[in-house]
Amino acid sequence: MHLWIIPLLPLAGAAINGLLGKRFPKALVNTIALGSTALAFGYALWVASQFAGLPADRIPHIERYANWLAAGPFSAEFGIYLDQLSLVMLLVVTGVGFLIHVYSLGYMAHEGGYYRYFAYLNLFMFFMLTLVLANNYLLMFVGWEGVGLASYLLIGFWFLKKSAADAGKKAFITNRVGDFGFLIALFLLIKHFGTLQYDSLWTLVSKYPVESGAAGVLTAIGLLMLVGATGKSAQIPLYVWLPDAMEGPTPVSALIHAATMVTAGVYMVARSNPIFNRTPQALMAVAIIGTLTAIFAASIGMVQTDIKKVLAYSTISQLGYMFMGCGVAAYGAGIFHLMTHAFFKALLFLSAGSIIHGIAGEQDMRKMGGLRKYLPWTFWCMTVATFTIVGFPPLAAFFSKDEILWRTWASGNHALWLIGVIAAGMTAFYMFRLWFLTFFGEYRGATSSTEAHGHDSHHDEEHGAPHECPWVMVIPLVLLAILSFVGGWVGIPAAMGGSNRFEHFLDPVFQSTALALPAEAAAAPESPSTELLFSAISVAAATIGFLIAWFLYFKRTDLPARIARSLNGLYTLVLDKYRIDELYAAVFIQPIIALSTSVFWKGIDQGLIDRGVDGGAAGAQEASDGMRRMQSGNIRSYAGWVAVGAAAVIAFMVWRGVR
Helix, strand or coil: CCCCCCCHHHHHHHHHHHHHHCCCCCHHHHHHHHHHHHHHHHHHHHHHHHHHHHHHHHCEEEEEEEEEEEEEEEEEEEEEEECCHHHHHHHHHHHHHHHHHHHHHCCCCCCHHHHHHHHHHHHHHHHHHHHHHHHHHHHHHHHHHHHHHHHHHHHCCCCCCCHHHHHHHHHHHHHHHHHHHHHHHHHHHHHHHHCEEEEHHHHHHHCCCCCCCCCCCHHHHHHHHHHHHHHHCCCCCCCCCCHHHHHCHHHHHHHHEEECHHHHHHHHHHHHHHHHCCCHHHHHHHHHHHHHHHHHHHHHHHHCCEHHHHHHHHHHHHHHHHHHHHHHHHHHHHHHHHHHHHHHHHHHHHHHHHHHCCCCCEHHHHCCCCCCHHHHHHHHHHHHHHHHHHHCCHHHHHHHHHHHHHHHCCCHHHHHHHHHHHHHHHHHHHHHHHHHHHHCCCCCCCCCCCCCCCCCCCCCCCCCCCCCCCCCHHHHHHHHHHHHHHHHHHHHHHHHCCCCCHHHHHHHHHHCHHHHHHHHHHHCCCCCCHHHHHHHHHHHHHHHHHHHHHHHHHHCCCHHHHHHHHCCCHHHHHHCHHHHHHHHHHHHHHHHHHHHHHHHEEEEHHHHHHHHHHHHHHHHHHHHHHHHCCCCCHHHHHHHHHHHEEEEEEHHHEEEEEE
């Protein structure tokens, strides 16, 4: 199939625009950037058609090109691993990525560094495709680090703005903390199995029993992989970088921090299912961290006023659901939600970008209102996305989120299910809060670009009344709205009259080691009527969240401020994100800065190294000064010194003769 062509296309686009784009007209930059991604998506569709015709014994389809690293018996390949899981990720990355590239034509049209933006975007797609198509963990790690680099470049795109530059550094450093755990896991795999190739590794791992008692090497590997996943997918405790990453352009938020990069951790856990299936402790840790992250981030999102920050915490929360699904060994449900989330969250971010674009860069929802009559296309598209994310039938997330909650209950983790349902109600509240504040009531914002003080628009032209975005931005919104509406229909469960085709499509990836699953995690749903009851409960939770938001932000708009004042300290604590950033600064950042400043810089660098070097230089200078004084140029002085020397030699010879 020559799968190497797919990642090579965006890499070529990044190289051409990055090296030569400054001299190109915008039309040529657009052609290169969009052409490379369109060709990659088209080729991915052709690959999908070819994959559909492969017999089961030829899946996974592996293409090996060359060995690129060898150390003793260990070697790593350049190779591509295509199975049902990587095919889903391939289509999501190229498809959603292409739509966001199209949207960016309008959104970034008036920005400086236009060629640089598209070069970075193409570079990100290359590394993300490398990550999902790699046939071994080491090549995956190359893509893993590469998307971190591209994310840093895109978050800090407006590098002259301190908050953007700081956000880029924060994302990069926080991800390195998680990557440390992932690297140690890879070292353990090399030590105990001697390979990082998926096909060889799964064969070796399958010989290990389930570590149901004392934790063993697989538990250690699973937990360390989880550390890496929490960094990349913004889970507790390494979630803090993602809200700040909203400093980047909104299409960047849609592509990297909603649809693709942040799902890399979920993909890695799902890809590593043969390992996690044999370590119930690590699997439970995945479920617990995901569940706690889902409700924790949702609580913060309930009070944020920046439209992009609300969506950022929503992303963290939805990623928590994916971890919850994977943690109860419902990997198919987790990947199903990953796919639907790519549709509706990209749509939410791009709709938010359309709003920001149409009101001169304003991001504060308190300065919006009444925008449905000014931005009708954006309103309807964001309405679809809002009803999708909260899980109303028959939209996409109803099926994917409901599947995760049902499988969590069926696995026996009833406490996690309850927390997930509560988080679903909170999701409905903060999303409909955003919806009512943005589109209903009267417009409360400025009427010109000189009056607005937003964060994510550098447009110079005057904006009168709020206005709809250009068609090049509307078309991706409409397509994503369609996908958000019908994208979940491929996974309708049997209890609702479907056949859950999506999960069955992924079954070969996740059932190859099914015999090793803990009995409670492998338990199948028992009763369709019970499943329908639990679906009704999740919809009821979403309905309650909608009704509370309607009452507070449509019916009685005076109440939220009064409630905030009555809660006082608690409201401020949540608004300040529980002051976790300040806690991390006090516990980790400031001590590290103090250690590096006082001990390493002033103590070791200046006190020891500099003083030693400077002291040696000063001593050499004093010695040379003393020697210099002996060279006076006076002949009588030289004769005197010769006489003294001769006398000393004679005296020494006499002394030796006497002895």
